[in-house]
Amino acid sequence: MDHGMVCVTGASGFLASWLIKRLLLSGYHVVGTVRDPGNDRKLAHLWNLEGAKERLRLVKAELTEEGSFDNAIMGCTGVFHMASPVLGHITDPREEIIKPAVNGTLNVLRSCKKNPSLRRVVLTSSSSTVRVRENFDPKVPLDESSWSSVELCEKLQIWYVLSKTMAEKAAWEFCNENGINLVTVIPSFVVGPSLPPTLCSTASDILGLLQGETERFKWHGRMGYVHIDDVARCHILVYEHEEAEGRYLCSSTVIDNDELVSVLSARYPTLTIPKRFEQLGRPYYEFNTTKIERLGFKFKTIQEMFDDCITSLVAQGHLSIP
Template identity: 90%
Template sequence: MDHGMVCVTGASGFLASWLIKRLLLSGYHVIGTVRDPGNEAKLAHLWNLQGAKERLRLVKAELTEEGSFDDAIMGCAGVFHMASPVLGQFTDPREEIVNPAVNGTLNVLRSCKKNPSLRRVVLTSSSSTVRVKDNLDPQIPLDESSWSSVELCEKLKIWYVVSKTMAEKAAWEFCNKNGINLVTVIPSFVVGPSLPPTLCSTASDILGLLQGETERFYWHGRMGYVHIDDVALCHILVYEHEKAQGRYLCSSTVVDNDELVSILSTRYPTLPVPKRFEQHKRPYYEFNTTKIKSLGLNFKSIEEMFEDCITSLVAQGHLSIP
């Protein structure tokens, strides 16, 4: 079945690659934007996808370059905006993370505005845009109406959350003003197989945990987790469903670090998974995912997502299980 043409920004990324896999399997023609279409080593995993030779085109576009998404987006019925500034060491967080995330999103949306064929834009946000706030009530699960406090995030110097929150808010403001049909997907911590050969920060954090590191996961405290395939399916679902609107939380299970390592050490007793973590004084929360479930999405379990992730890490040579 031919579903028409859609654009996926940041096509070579962990989540975007998996979404493209799912879109191709569903019969879509996909235009993926990348920074260097000639980088064969970085893009080989995309060309190896079923249907890629017939229905995938990769084109150059830069978040920071005004108008560079025009050609990729023109003629597409849908745009999945997933590209985001790469996290790393930084000296000026506003200039290196926050502004590129906001301005890059607006750059993509300005190209969307020029496209008369556009039906809907799906923006990938983050559950961090929902859960960082002073007044969390542990008795009331967080839903799509909740927004993180930018002021609190700035105070805590969690610049990634600032960037994701401000980028999503800027997207809503722009799309409401310009009559663009926008839906946002708000995934929690994404776990699953990695198609790109180089691990992203998310997959690297999981690999570290499985190898006995505690430092990166220590900061998670309590966290929602979701299978990468469920996130990809969620994007397609909210794109295709006529009545989909607003924000959609996408998360399977919320657990504390100690619960997570208990599950992992039981299933993988030969791996040096930490036994316990030093406790944060973090507020308890749950997510209310009724909205996306009402469209028909059923989430895979935390055991399934880590099993698929670990199988992939072993297959790619990143991990060995004694």
């Protein structure tokens, strides 16, 4: 079945690659934006996807260049905006993280505005835009009506969270003013197989945890987790579902680090998974995901996401199980 043409920004990324895989399997024609379409090593995993030779086109676009998404987006009925600024060593967070995240999002949306065929934009946000706040009742699960506090993010200097929150807010403002049909997907920490051969920070954090590192994971404290395939399927569901509107939390299970490592150690006794973590005193919270579940969505379990992730890490030679 031909579903028409959609654009995916930041096509070579961890999540975007998996979404493209799912879109191609569903019969879509996909235009993916990348920084360098000639980089065969970085893009080989996309060309190897089923349906890619027939229905995938990769074009050059830069988040920071005004108008650079015009060609990719023109003629598409849907746009999945997943590209986010590449984070290196940061000296000026406002200039290097926040501005590119907000301006990059607005850049993509300005190109969307020029496209008369556009039906809907799906923006990938993050559960960090929901959970960083003071004085919430831990007995009431957080839902789509919750927003992270900009002031608290600034005070704690959590620039990534601030960039995601401000970018999503800017998107809502722009789309409301310009009559663009926007839906946002708000995934928690994404776990699952990595199609790109080089691991993104999310996947390398998990690899570190499985190899006994506590440093990067200790900042999680309590965290929501979700299977990468669920996030991709959720994007397609809210794109295709006529009545879908607003924000959609996409998270399977919220658990503490200690609980997570005991589940993983029981399942993978030969891996050097840390036994416990120092407690950072993070507030207890749960997510209420009934909004996406009402569209008929069912989430995979924590075991499934880590099983699939570990199988992929072993297959790609990043991990060996004694």
